[in-house]
Amino acid sequence: VRIDKDLVAASATPLVLGILAEGDLYGYAILKRVGELSGGSMQWTDGMLYPLLHRLERLGYVNSSWGTSEAGRRRKHYAITATGREALAERQQQWTVVADALRQVWHTTQRPPSVTEGWA
Amino acid sequence: MARAELEAQIGRWRSYVQRRQAISAADVDELEDHLREQIAERQATGLDDDEAFLVAIKRLGNLDAVSQEFAREHSDRLWKQLVLLPESTNDDDGGIPAWRELAIVLTLAVGAGIAVKTGISLIVNENVFARNLGLLVFPFLAAYFAWKRQLSPYVAGALLIPFAALAVVLNVYPFTSGGSAELLAVLHAPVVLWLLAGLAYVGGRWRSDSRRMDFVRFTGEFAIYYTLLALGGAVLTGLTLGAFSLIGTDFEPVLTAWVLPFAVPGALVVAAWLVEAKQDVLENIAPVLTRIFTPLTIVMLLALLGVISAAGGLVDVDRELLILMDAILILVLSLLLYSISARDPLARPNLFDGLQLVLVTAAIAVDAVMLTAMLTRIAEFGFSPNKIAALGLNVLLLVHLIRAAWLTVGFLRGRRPFGQVENWQTRYLPVYAAWAAVVVVVFPPLFAFA
Numbered sequence: 001v002r003i004d005k006d007l008v009a010a011s012a013t014p015l016v017l018g019i020l021a022e023g024d025l026y027g028y029a030i031l032k033r034v035g036e037l038s039g040g041s042m043q044w045t046d047g048m049l050y051p052l053l054h055r056l057e058r059l060g061y062v063n064s065s066w067g068t069s070e071a072g073r074r075r076k077h078y079a080i081t082a083t084g085r086e087a088l089a090e091r092q093q094q095w096t097v098v099a100d101a102l103r104q105v106w107h108t109t110q111r112p113p114s115v116t117e118g119w120a
Numbered sequence: 121m122a123r124a125e126l127e128a129q130i131g132r133w134r135s136y137v138q139r140r141q142a143i144s145a146a147d148v149d150e151l152e153d154h155l156r157e158q159i160a161e162r163q164a165t166g167l168d169d170d171e172a173f174l175v176a177i178k179r180l181g182n183l184d185a186v187s188q189e190f191a192r193e194h195s196d197r198l199w200k201q202l203v204l205l206p207e208s209t210n211d212d213d214g215g216i217p218a219w220r221e222l223a224i225v226l227t228l229a230v231g232a233g234i235a236v237k238t239g240i241s242l243i244v245n246e247n248v249f250a251r252n253l254g255l256l257v258f259p260f261l262a263a264y265f266a267w268k269r270q271l272s273p274y275v276a277g278a279l280l281i282p283f284a285a286l287a288v289v290l291n292v293y294p295f296t297s298g299g300s301a302e303l304l305a306v307l308h309a310p311v312v313l314w315l316l317a318g319l320a321y322v323g324g325r326w327r328s329d330s331r332r333m334d335f336v337r338f339t340g341e342f343a344i345y346y347t348l349l350a351l352g353g354a355v356l357t358g359l360t361l362g363a364f365s366l367i368g369t370d371f372e373p374v375l376t377a378w379v380l381p382f383a384v385p386g387a388l389v390v391a392a393w394l395v396e397a398k399q400d401v402l403e404n405i406a407p408v409l410t411r412i413f414t415p416l417t418i419v420m421l422l423a424l425l426g427v428i429s430a431a432g433g434l435v436d437v438d439r440e441l442l443i444l445m446d447a448i449l450i451l452v453l454s455l456l457l458y459s460i461s462a463r464d465p466l467a468r469p470n471l472f473d474g475l476q477l478v479l480v481t482a483a484i485a486v487d488a489v490m491l492t493a494m495l496t497r498i499a500e501f502g503f504s505p506n507k508i509a510a511l512g513l514n515v516l517l518l519v520h521l522i523r524a525a526w527l528t529v530g531f532l533r534g535r536r537p538f539g540q541v542e543n544w545q546t547r548y549l550p551v552y553a554a555w556a557a558v559v560v561v562v563f564p565p566l567f568a569f570a
Contacts, residue, residue, distance in 0.1 A: 028157040045181030051189040
């Protein structure tokens with residue numbers, strides 16, 4: 001399944017914060033983790049991750065620091081802050097409510113009949 | 121071999137991304153790290169360098185969209201900031217450390233202040249001090265350029281000799297105190313000194329038209345920066361004066377005795393440094409101002425001409441008006457110079473060039489009216505140093521403007537390249553220096569130092 005663009009955008013912040021809550025990471029590793037978690041079905045435009053990270057940094061949700069990669073390149077690492085954890089907890093609640101509501105809807109209503117077939 | 125090709129590709133990509141204003145150098149580093157990780161991973165799955173690079177670029181996304189996203193997050197970056205002290209970079213490129221330039225600028229600024237302050241306390245006669253003011257400040261400004269441009273001893277000598285000559289003339293000539301010869305010398309000596317500073321500015325390459333044009337640009341930006349510094353200083357001293365007077369302390373003696381003698385000459389050096397530092401960082405503001413003021417000045421000149429012709433000529437007008445008109449013509453000339461300095465020489469003639477021609481023509485008409493008035497006055501009342509100095513300046517301006525108009529017409533009709541219009545301006549500049557030198561050096565003996 002391909003995930004809709006708007007849905008990816010909406011889930012980007014909690015996803016990144018959640019991943020950083022597991023441990024400090026740099027940009028490429030964050031994206032790799034997103035791929036693993038979603039089984040490759042959440043495709044981001046790689047470049048868009050960085051403005052997002054910078055926004056989270058401005059909001060105080062993450063900290064960044066420059067380090068060096070194994071190959072000796074400059075690499076920017078991101079770590080979640082206390083404020084970031086609070087924000088993450090709040091987002092988690094919101095998403096739990098949404099997911100819960102959706103699950104109930106899926107269970108109580110019957111699957112929509114395949115209309116096209118009926119009319120054919 | 122293949123490795124080098126990949127590096128070259130990444131290098132090209134880097135310089136392409138760097139051109140985006142919203143993406144800072146650090147961001148490019150971050151993106152490059154990402155790109156290289158992605159490439160390495162693709163290579164590990166068996167792609168060759170080229171394919172890996174292409175996939176990595178594709179995954180990074182449309183650069184326009186990404187840079188737009190960066191701009192949304194960092195809108196401040198679209199406003200270029202003037203960085204006076206750039207953060208030290210790791211790679212040592214052998215450049216001059218920024219703090220050293222700042223230290224030199226501040227030392228020179230304070231030095232200029234000390235020179236002026238010493239001058240005030242040593243030279244009791246106000247007129248003598250006025251004659252020497254430029255001489256006191258000039259060495260510090262020139263020293264800044266000399267350091268910045270690494271002047272050769274030969275050029276430094278070429279600066280020192282006229283400077284010394286000027287200093288001797290201004291102090292040895294037995295001027296009648298408060299006479300017009302002295303007043304003219306006081307007015308014209310700074311012009312000579314400023315053009316000497318120009319010699320230092322162009323690093324001795326005074327024959328180069330483009331370097332001369334750079335100095336013209338510098339002069340305009342310098343005037344604007346100095347005005348800004350002066351305005352800021354005025355606000356600050358105004359507030360201080362007000363606060364002190366409310367407390368009941370009189371700040372004015374300190375202001376006139378210490379603050380002004382240091383701030384006014386010091387700001388000259390600082391303004392020069394600011395213009396040097398910003399050079400390629402910010403748009404020049406002077407040409408933009410000319411766009412606004414060229415049409416307005418045309419209206420003003422036409423109104424002036426109308427009033428003069430309604431009054432039936434300028435024969436019995438005040439001398440002050442003539443001086444004011446000289447100032448107006450100098451303003452027109454600056455408008456002309458700055459719009460030319462900013463114009464792309466290869467661009468085709470446009471509406472603004474036409475407008476400029478109208479401005480120059482109106483200025484020529486005003487100048488002609490003034491010359492007539494002056495000649496009439498001279499015929500009626502005889503010569504005086506003031507009249508000759510004003511007459512000479514007007515003739516110089518008239519020649520400058522007529523030739524500029526002639527060349528502009530040729531350019532508008534497509535017969536001449538714009539470069540000719542431009543070169544005329546820069547080649548004519550030394551004439552003003554020569555005239556100012558004549559007024560300072562030749563006029564006093566000619567008119568018996570009166």
